[in-house]
Amino acid sequence: MLDKAKSLLQPSARSAVPPFMVMDVMTAAARLEAQGRRIIHLEVGQPAAGAPTAAIAAARAALSKGALGYTETLGIASLRRRIGRAYGEWHGLDIDPQSIVVTTGSSAGFILAFLAAFEPGDRVAVAMPGYPPYRHILTALGCEPVGIETNARTRWSITSEMLLARHRERPLKGMVVASPANPTGTMMGAPALADLIRCAQDAGIAVISDEIYHGLDYAFAAESAARISADAIIINSFSKYFCMTGWRIGWMVVPPPLVRAVERLQQNLAISVPTLSQIAAEAAFDGRAELEEIKHGYQENRRILLDGLPRAGLDSFLPADGAFYLYADVSRFSTDSFAFASRMLEEASVAVTPGIDFDPLHGRHFVRFCYAGAREDMHDAVERIGAWLKG
Numbered sequence: 321m322l323d324k325a326k327s328l329l330q331p332s333a334r335s336a337v338p339p340f341m342v343m344d345v346m347t348a349a350a351r352l353e354a355q356g357r358r359i360i361h362l363e364v365g366q367p368a369a370g371a372p373t374a375a376i377a378a379a380r381a382a383l384s385k386g387a388l389g390y391t392e393t394l395g396i397a398s399l400r401r402r403i404g405r406a407y408g409e410w411h412g413l414d415i416d417p418q419s420i421v422v423t424t425g426s427s428a429g430f431i432l433a434f435l436a437a438f439e440p441g442d443r444v445a446v447a448m449p450g451y452p453p454y455r456h457i458l459t460a461l462g463c464e465p466v467g468i469e470t471n472a473r474t475r476w477s478i479t480s481e482m483l484l485a486r487h488r489e490r491p492l493k494g495m496v497v498a499s500p501a502n503p504t505g506t507m508m509g510a511p512a513l514a515d516l517i518r519c520a521q522d523a524g525i526a527v528i529s530d531e532i533y534h535g536l537d538y539a540f541a542a543e544s545a546a547r548i549s550a551d552a553i554i555i556n557s558f559s560k561y562f563c564m565t566g567w568r569i570g571w572m573v574v575p576p577p578l579v580r581a582v583e584r585l586q587q588n589l590a591i592s593v594p595t596l597s598q599i600a601a602e603a604a605f606d607g608r609a610e611l612e613e614i615k616h617g618y619q620e621n622r623r624i625l626l627d628g629l630p631r632a633g634l635d636s637f638l639p640a641d642g643a644f645y646l647y648a649d650v651s652r653f654s655t656d657s658f659a660f661a662s663r664m665l666e667e668a669s670v671a672v673t674p675g676i677d678f679d680p681l682h683g684r685h686f687v688r689f690c691y692a693g694a695r696e697d698m699h700d701a702v703e704r705i706g707a708w709l710k711g
């Protein structure tokens with residue numbers, strides 16, 4: 321009987337997605353820390369700062385009042401109104417709160433968007449390098465991620481020419497675009513983003529815009545796809561700018577024809593988003609001054625790495641326009657970014673993410689540094705890396 325049960329409990333084919341390698345790096349770093357070593361964490365895209373003071377205070381007040389029950393599936397009405405108001409403050413837009421869906425982080429937003437917009441077998445374009453779970457979630461849902469290799473000439477972004485070339489090969493049903501992007505930190509200017517979105521929609525390609533790093537822009541202001549098209553699906557999160565990764569809360573702006581579909585899906589997949597996180601998220605909007613100070617800290621960390629890493633021996637980066645990442649070319653030292661990152665962790669006690677996680681083809685030449693941590697860690701990382709590379 322036990323043998324029969326084991327034979328029934330085999331992983332499904334759809335679960336055979338690659339690991340999200342940065343999480344494996346975190347596990348390896350934790351193993352070394354358990355041995356008493358001090359690891360500098362530059363691998364995971366997570367702010368070192370906690371949630372804004374106002375968010376913490378609101379959560380404490382809610383806990384003191386007693387039980388927290390389910391909320392409306394689409395989210396607490398006042399939070400959806402506050403998110404809508406933010407689009408007016410940030411982009412001069414009047415977003416109907418009825419089009420806003422609160423989600424369990426941006427991760428749930430992608431699952432909901434892909435389920436609502438695509439059928440199994442649909443082809444969806446994603447940039448290479450790009451955030452790995454785009455590809456992995458699409459694969460698990462039976463869709464086909466179509467990687468489009470970007471390059472320095474296009475500032476590591478998909479262009480309309482690239483998109484249409486792949487569309488002519490075999491029709492695409494959708495496209496995911498991100499600006500600022502992970503892992504590169506590069507951004508698309510407003511004209512380039514508008515051209516890409518309009519080109520996609522003219523060709524019948526649905527657009528999903530990942531805007532979770534909005535607010536973390538240094539070279540120029542990030543443009544929202546919501547200013548370009550009312551038909552784009554927007555995904556955002558409280559994890560990055562608002563420093564609320566562990567609260568697992570994000571949101572979507574959904575075109576009206578898809579709102580009910582997303583609602584039905586969320587009713588069945590999650591019922592509702594954690595109430596405490598929603599209460600804290602609404603209050604987080606009152607922490608703007610605090611959050612801007614944290615952003616200034618990222619800018620200083622960015623300067624430390626851009627100045628220090630070339631002296632350490634790493635002098636080739638993609639443009640660091642926004643987010644909190646540097647994507648560095650390490651090909652002069654290695655053509656195996658996973659092995660390079662593993663040695664850096666073991667020998668220099670600095671954790672970074674191998675580029676192969678973001679780009680299965682050319683990522684072997686790159687590693688990603690996250691500079692969302694403490695300033696002293698940036699200085700320490702530069703010293704450790706320099707001594708290791710020159711040792």
